[in-house]
Amino acid sequence: MSDQFTLEDVNVALSPMERFEEYLQSKGKRVTQPRRILVDHVFSKHEHFDADTLIDELSKMAAGPNRVSRPTVYRSLTELVEAGLLRKLDIAGRAVYEHDYGYPDHDHLYCTQCQQLFEFHSEELAKIRDAVAKEQHFRVTGHKFIVNGVCVECQHKARRPKRKVDLI
């Protein structure tokens, strides 16, 4: 190991699977086939997803013996959040997951028309959060911030001239 890296750099350099194995071992848990399949799949692409979609994708990825069951998907998602690999959001009452490990801090704009999520980062937000918390002697562990509204694209759609059929 070169001494030009700090311990933190090394930790970030771990793959999600390696990082998860570290977590599992620290908890006396086992590195199993279903957990490996699931983590590989989840970290094969960066996007927001829900449990149901993941269950579908995994079940059509491998039928029979190598498939990952519904309970295992739910159990693993919880573990991955605990391990700090995934972040769980609540969008309009639904649970949505996304990469946390190795992905920059951010919050979301949620378009209530097309249901798309748009990411942004604000240093000031955390400052306000911490200032308010300090005032109330509240120890912060995190936050959920979602801005609701209508995205550019959907605004343009709405502005289109109405067709005859719409005017009846």
Add this chain to the structure above:
Amino acid sequence: MSDQFTLEDVNVALSPMERFEEYLQSKGKRVTQPRRILVDHVFSKHEHFDADTLIDELSKMAAGPNRVSRPTVYRSLTELVEAGLLRKLDIAGRAVYEHDYGYPDHDHLYCTQCQQLFEFHSEELAKIRDAVAKEQHFRVTGHKFIVNGVCVECQHKARRPKRKVDLI
């Protein structure tokens, strides 16, 4: 009507029930007994509550013919949010409601130990929100901001010296 009040002042002076009647009429809906009972009850005290609690309270308030059914409670809560009388929060995946009409804007600190909500207001928060939205040409209709952590009281509880039984 004295001319020292603006139209807005007059609107705010409407009782929640009056405001709701206005909304119902504007939508061609009817002012019914169940809706009246529910609104009266909800606005009899200011607190955060969920659908289930409301269903319980209403059912033990009046049994038999004057009781409000579960579907009607859910339907009315949705209407009251639409009418701008109530605000719906998502706390740890659960739907929580609170007064919006006539109550000052605020956001929440959520203690993950005792599940209590603490209110605060920040002008700057809205500014950041609007600045970010403007950058992405996003039309804001609202936001959800919840700061998670541990309240003062629960911090003190945790700091108590451990009892013998805890050290075994």
Add this chain to the structure above:
DNA sequence: TGTCTTATTGAGACATAGACTCAACACAAA
């Protein structure tokens, strides 16, 4: 490499919040 302990798994039942269906009912306009 085989043995053994124990965490994990998948099938399927269960739980919970909330939405839907529909016939009886009650507003409110005429």
Add this chain to the structure above:
DNA sequence: TTTGTGTTGAGTCTATGTCTCAATAAGACA
């Protein structure tokens, strides 16, 4: 009053997630 239609409550249904438990498979150790 009468009448048209929005509303209601009982019951059913759906979505999302959890629990139970017998069979299985990690992985520690010999």
